[in-house]
Amino acid sequence: MIARIATLALLAGGLAACGTDPLNTAGRPDGAPGNPPGTAVSRASDRAGDPLNLQSRPDGTPGNPPGTAATRTFDRAAGTNTSGAYPGQSDGTRANPPGTAAGRAVNSAIR
Structure with a gap:
């Protein structure tokens, strides 16, 4: 019983420490503090040099x-x-x- 209470206390403390709202349940718009522009996929694609062509470059241009x-x-x-x-x-x-x-x-x- 004590272990269960200790686990719940640690869990509650951990959630309280995650005050940055990683799931954006507050609905902050793109670019607001705590919610960078775009989606996680588009940001990862940008970091990798945009291999998914999310910037919609036309055929034959550099990178596409x-x-x-x-x-x-x-x-x-x-x-x-x-x-x-x-x-x-x-x-x-x-x-x-x-x-x-x-x-x-x-x-x-x-x-």
């Missing part, structure tokens, strides 16, 4: 290359330029002749 992460991954795997981030892999360049490999094979077989 053309296309989406998925289309850039597809481009790297398939050797294409779907995203626009790999112009050297576009059709008709030295690294990627026009058409598809299958189409080129059919054309050379017909000739």
